[in-house]
Amino acid sequence: MVELYRSILRPLLFRLDAEESHRLAFKAMRAANRLPLVKRAIARQCRYRHPSLICQRFGQRFPNPLGLAAGFDKNAELVTFWSACGFGFVELGTITAVPQPGNDKPRLFRLPADRALINRMGFNNDGAEVVAARLRKLSPIWxxxxxxxxxxxxxSKVAPLEAATDDYLASxxxxxxxxxxxxxxxxxxxxPGLRELQQRDELERLLGALRPACRQTPLLVKIAPELNDEQLADVVELARAHGLxxxxxxxxxxxxxxxQTEEIELVGQxxxxxxRPLKERSLRVIATLYRLSKGELPIIGVGGLFDGNDAYDAIRAGASLVQLYTGFVYGGPLVVRQILKQLVARLRADGYEHIDEAIGVDAAESSESRSSSADL
Ligand SMILES: Cc1cc2nc3c(=O)[nH]c(=O)nc-3n(C[C@H](O)[C@H](O)[C@H](O)COP(=O)(O)O)c2cc1C
Incomplete structure (x- = not known):
């Protein structure tokens, strides 16, 4: 099945414009989701259950630690499908208070030589009210x-940066x-300007308003890979101060x-x-956050994960959950099962009974080796 996707389906999809093939794949999944027998058959092929992978995070039970990253199901149209694909959780969105079409097309590009994507979608989404209505309809049947x-x-794009807090609050x-x-x-x-909200004062203002409004619901912040160590230290400090x-x-x-992609192909992209090119940087950020927070702040690791080894690296660096997007596009639906199986095999090989035992062990080892070399 994995080979079927990689040798037949993916080459066909990859001939089309990237966003068009996403739309078609999404349409096919929506059709499959409406047919209980088909959905059950997909679940049989894609799911992988193992006691080592069931975990408790944010007071919830996660059937496994591998989630679908934000951006794939922006409008909550396939919420009831992702479990059949084998995911342990799904992140919907990004959703904005004001519905918006996003940037002009084309806005999604593949870089096969690098196993990468470039996107400038610009938060195309139906808006918070419409998505909320969709989720409300789902509650009684699910x-x-x-x-x-x-x-x-x-x-929302139309909200000026100074009004960002109110705009986030509305969503x-x-x-x-x-x-x-x-x-x-x-x-x-x-x-434009969104990343400025990661600066200490801006983030403090945002968290100060959003945290109390969340009440009991766990609140997380998603950060860019470009933050330097000092900025990461600020984020950890604010996270602690505001109970993130x-x-x-x-x-x-x-x-x-x-x-690897020719520079000429990247002009204007x-x-x-x-x-793949994001993996090393993302791992470094995970490890730094884990070290700075002394392992006390749950980290969801995402960026360049394609197989069980990548997922295991992120967990050993300090992630307690992981997500993928690009790896799902390149690997197809069976990649989830494959990653989870590999993950269990790696845990076993290292003598761990449960995923929790492996979280942050690389960070711990590297600080141990630092302190033992300092002892010498
Ligand atoms: C086409 C596309 C759209 C995305 N849209 C969003 C988004 O709306 N919100 C968000 O937080 N991240 C978004 N992301 C980022 C992913 O959630 C993820 O953080 C990033 O792609 C790194 O993971 P990956 O290497 O597994 O793809 C998007 C990524 C892609 C490729």
């Missing part, structure tokens, strides 16, 4: 959710009742260093780069 749902909110109020956790996205490179429940690291990067 009472016992098989997987936790994260909701990722961003600033939060519309959506909080449907979220098992909420994410403040301040790290997309495709909304975790950090998502990382969003896409604007860096284009060390790519403004946007966020995701996939």
């Amino acid at each position: 009472p016992a959710r098989p997987l936790p749902i994260g909701i990722n909110i961003g600033k 939060l109020r519309a959506l909080v009742e449907f979220a098992d956790y909420l994410v403040i996205n301040v790290s997309s490179p495709n909304t 429940d975790g950090i998502i690291a990382t969003n896409t990067t604007t860096n284009r260093a060390n790519l 403004v946007g966020g780069l995701s996939g």
